[in-house]
Amino acid sequence: MMITKLRVAALALMVGATPALAQDKILNVSYDIARELFEALNPEFQAYWKEKTGKDVTIDQSHAGSSKQARAILEGLPADVVTFNQETDVDVLAKNGLVAENWREALPNGASPYYSLPAFLVRKGNPKGIKDWSDLARDDVQSIFPNPKTSGNGRYTYLAAYAYALQENGGDQAKAQEFVGKIFANVPVFDTGGRAATQTFAERNMGDVLITFEAETRGIAKQYADQGFEAVTPATSLFAAFPVAVVTENAEKNGSLEVSTEYLKWLYSPEAQETLAENNFRTTDKDVSAKHAADFPEVKLLTVDDVFGGWAKINSEHLAEGGILDKVFVNK
Amino acid sequence: MSVTALTHAPGQSRTVPRLLIGLAFVLTAIFVVAPLVFIFWRAFAEGWGTYVANITDPTTLHAIGLTTLVALIVVPVNIGFGIAAAWAIARFRFPGRKLLMTLIEIPFSISPIIAGICYLLLYGRQGLLGPWLAHHDLKIMFALPGIVLVTMFVTAPFVAREVLPLMQAQGSEQEEAAVTLGAKGWQVFSRVTLPNIRWALLYGAVLCTARAVGEFGGVSVVSGSIRGQTNTLPLQIELMFNDLNTTGAFAAASTLTVIALVVLVIKATLESRR
Numbered sequence: 001m002m003i004t005k006l007r008v009a010a011l012a013l014m015v016g017a018t019p020a021l022a023q024d025k026i027l028n029v030s031y032d033i034a035r036e037l038f039e040a041l042n043p044e045f046q047a048y049w050k051e052k053t054g055k056d057v058t059i060d061q062s063h064a065g066s067s068k069q070a071r072a073i074l075e076g077l078p079a080d081v082v083t084f085n086q087e088t089d090v091d092v093l094a095k096n097g098l099v100a101e102n103w104r105e106a107l108p109n110g111a112s113p114y115y116s117l118p119a120f121l122v123r124k125g126n127p128k129g130i131k132d133w134s135d136l137a138r139d140d141v142q143s144i145f146p147n148p149k150t151s152g153n154g155r156y157t158y159l160a161a162y163a164y165a166l167q168e169n170g171g172d173q174a175k176a177q178e179f180v181g182k183i184f185a186n187v188p189v190f191d192t193g194g195r196a197a198t199q200t201f202a203e204r205n206m207g208d209v210l211i212t213f214e215a216e217t218r219g220i221a222k223q224y225a226d227q228g229f230e231a232v233t234p235a236t237s238l239f240a241a242f243p244v245a246v247v248t249e250n251a252e253k254n255g256s257l258e259v260s261t262e263y264l265k266w267l268y269s270p271e272a273q274e275t276l277a278e279n280n281f282r283t284t285d286k287d288v289s290a291k292h293a294a295d296f297p298e299v300k301l302l303t304v305d306d307v308f309g310g311w312a313k314i315n316s317e318h319l320a321e322g323g324i325l326d327k328v329f330v331n332k
Numbered sequence: 333m334s335v336t337a338l339t340h341a342p343g344q345s346r347t348v349p350r351l352l353i354g355l356a357f358v359l360t361a362i363f364v365v366a367p368l369v370f371i372f373w374r375a376f377a378e379g380w381g382t383y384v385a386n387i388t389d390p391t392t393l394h395a396i397g398l399t400t401l402v403a404l405i406v407v408p409v410n411i412g413f414g415i416a417a418a419w420a421i422a423r424f425r426f427p428g429r430k431l432l433m434t435l436i437e438i439p440f441s442i443s444p445i446i447a448g449i450c451y452l453l454l455y456g457r458q459g460l461l462g463p464w465l466a467h468h469d470l471k472i473m474f475a476l477p478g479i480v481l482v483t484m485f486v487t488a489p490f491v492a493r494e495v496l497p498l499m500q501a502q503g504s505e506q507e508e509a510a511v512t513l514g515a516k517g518w519q520v521f522s523r524v525t526l527p528n529i530r531w532a533l534l535y536g537a538v539l540c541t542a543r544a545v546g547e548f549g550g551v552s553v554v555s556g557s558i559r560g561q562t563n564t565l566p567l568q569i570e571l572m573f574n575d576l577n578t579t580g581a582f583a584a585a586s587t588l589t590v591i592a593l594v595v596l597v598i599k600a601t602l603e604s605r606r
Contacts, residue, residue, distance in 0.1 A: 027558065035559075035575045062558045063571055075456030076466070077474045077556040195574050223576045 024049070024057035024259045026251075029079035031066040031086075033194070033216070037279050038083070044275060045266050049259065057259055065193070066152065073098060073247060080251045080260040083244045086152045087304075088311050090243045103245040112241035113267035114281040117301060118160040119214035119237065121201070121221060124228035128208045132234045133164040136209065137182040144207035146197040147190035148325055154190075154197075157211045158325060159314065160238035163307040167236060173324075181328045202227065213240060214296075215280040233297040238304065242281070371589050374582035386583035391559045395568035396587060401476075402564065403544045406483045410540050411533065414491025419525070422499035423507075433496075439488045447485045448553030451478060474556030479564065482550040487540045494536030495529050502528055535602050542595040546588065 030038060042059045049057045062069065062077070070089040073079045074096055082099070084090055090111075093099040104110050122130050128141055136143050146154035161183055165176035188206050191197040194216065201210040202224045209232075210220070217231040244264045251257040266272055273285035277292040289296075308314045318324045376383050386392065420426075421433055439447065453459050455472040465472060472478050506528070510520045526533075548566040555562045563571065565588050572581035 029556075032571075032574045033576075035571060036577075060558050060561060062556055062562075063574075064552075064557045072474065072556055075452050075458055075473060076462065076471075195576075198576075219576060223578075 024055050024256065025060070025254070026057065026080040026256050026260050026263060027060045027062065027078055028081050028083055028263075029062045029069050029073060029077060029247075030083045031069070032063050034083065034085075035061065035063050037276070037281075040275050040279065041267070041272055044271055045263055048266060048269075048271070049262070052262075059263075073250075078250050078254065079247045080254060080256045081244065081246050081264055083242070085240070085242050087241050087243050088315070090245050091311065093245070093247065098247050098249045099245045100248055104243075106246075107244065107264060108268060109284045110241055111243050111245060111264075112284075113244060113264070113272070114242050114276040114283055116213040116215040116240045116242070116281055117233075117237035117299060118157045118211055118240065119217050120232040120234065121210040121212065121217040121229050122232055123208060124230065126230055126232065130209050130232060133161055133183075133236065134168070136161065136186075136211075137179055139186070141209065142186050142188055142207040143183055143209050143211055144187065144189070144191075144197050144201045145211040146193050148319075150192045151194060151197075153194040153212055153216075155319070156213070156238060156240050158328075159304065159308065159318075160302075162318075162324075163238050163302045164234075164236050166307060167302065177324060177328055184328055202229070214282070218280040233299055236300045236302065238307075239301045368589065371582055371585050374578065375586040377582075378579050382579060383583050383586075386580045387587065389580070391563065392565075392568055392580070392584050394560045395563050395565045395584070398476075398479075398563070399545055399565040402479055402483050403541055405480050406487055406544045407537055407541050409484060410487055410491050410544075411537055413488065414493075414495055414536060414540075415529075415533070417492040418496040418499050418529075421496060423504055436489050436492050439486055440493075444482070444486045444547060444550035445553060448482050448550035451482055451485070451550075451554055473554050474558070474562060476562070478554035479551050479562065482554050483544050483547050486547050486550055487543045490540035490543060491533065491536035494532045494539070498529050498532045499525075531602055531605065535599065538595055538599050538602065542592055545591050545595075 028038060028042075038059075038061050042061070046057055046059065049055065062079070064072075066082075066084040066086045066089045069077070069079075069082070069084070070092045073082070073093060082090060082093065087104075090099060090103060094101055094103055100106060107113070109115070120130060122128070128138075129135070130141060135141055145157040148154040148158040158180065161180050162176050165179035166172070169175040169179075189200055191200055194212055197212070198210065198216075198220055200206050202220065210217075210229075212220070214231070214233055214237075217229075221229045221231055244267065246257065246260045246264060248257070251260045267276075268284060270285055270288055273283040273288040274291075277283050277288050277295070280295075282296055283289050283292070304311060304314065308318070316323070375386075417432070417436055421429055452473060454461055455465060455478065456462050457466060457473075472481070506524050507520050510524045515523065546566060547564075548570070551564055552567060552570075555564065555567055557563050557567055557571065559568075559571075565584060569581050569584045569588065572578075572584060575581075
């Protein structure tokens, strides 16, 4: 009896919470930890769109791991736009004809309105004096980052360390592998994802340094403010794109091509870029970047294309079964 | 020697059970009670105001509503299916009867995520029925029907498994007697069969509800996690947890826990009346 009443109450709430039908509607399918970011961005775009066209727009959000999301879109999740944290996941959609083949050229900065880089979070006062990638290969330093086999975040850490080592050793592959192998040998646990690695570092109190996206390090430091973690940006790191694209096939079917395209373009506007910077992402707008320069230490950014010749090559040479990543793991 | 052994034995038999009972209590406290208390402690960590704000967040409210709606659809269907299946198996001998019994139990032994993936491969855009569904503009995956289907699959055995043993034990004498006295089919069912199995039926329905409300793995595959549309309560909890919104996640978890505790109380009450 009581349960029935509760159910009725909950249903009433649900019906009440359903928004009224709007003229424009887009579904933004995004990566797992972007909820708060788009919760901040979407109302701004809604206001912008209303002012520009006089129309209301509803933006629905879906968040999960971006590879899982790509898979879901292939199976029919009706995404109008994707905002991912892995370029390869947009490539999967492009290969299946859901996203334009040349999606990288459709928008500035390789269709990445904001970006980040693998950076460090160290314990209060940085007792081990960790400043750069070379410190991670020291015998007395234990690093925490997720398994590069299962986590895009961990993959970036692996590639950034590798790219740094290539740079320091004049492109010597063997020395780079040895360097990365040393870092891997000092990782006490490989968690499957970034969130789990954060817990290992912050709640299980393991390791001297957590390696994750720079944007994440700030958020984690804030979440665990009582522990006094400090964010450290190394002098060299790897450009981590946050690619966006219109899912053309769906948007055409849903009649949302115009608003979807405009939504992604708007992410490059000073207004959106300011919100992105406030959420600890590096931005492409010059004025906004200049204004927040103090929050983002200067860093030499290497790119996947320059160092590794693109993601396809990374997949075949590094990540494939028996590739360089497997060798490095064996060294452990 | 035998004398000392005899006098010693009763003393020993008192200490050992006490020790075991104590151990059971301690382990239950560590593995069950402490995490439960922790959920509520974390949910209220930032005060009552934050808790209410977290619960009344529109997407959390929607998730609670959606999860309830799914249970409201799944549980009655399950009751119907469970009674029909149990009745067929208990009262009739037919070829494939054993097979049917085994099939009903399959969801117990298959991981829900496999169920989710199977449905996706069947009804998804690239799936077997996908093109036909798309052509007729029918949405099953990443919408309510998909969530309901997967939840039904996962909870399918609950009612049947509770009712079947009881029906088998009771036999069909009472029903046959009713028929010889001139009762119609529906009368037999409502006056004889149903009253006989009602506690088992309720018990099965309660378990089914608990399972339907908490289902995560399978639903996670077919939901599409659209906030305010297809995000169920367990998915909403995961989302907030990934988002470093621990208090929000635990607040949502506390509602799920309350549902589970209510179900547990109903179950205990039913058991004592059985």
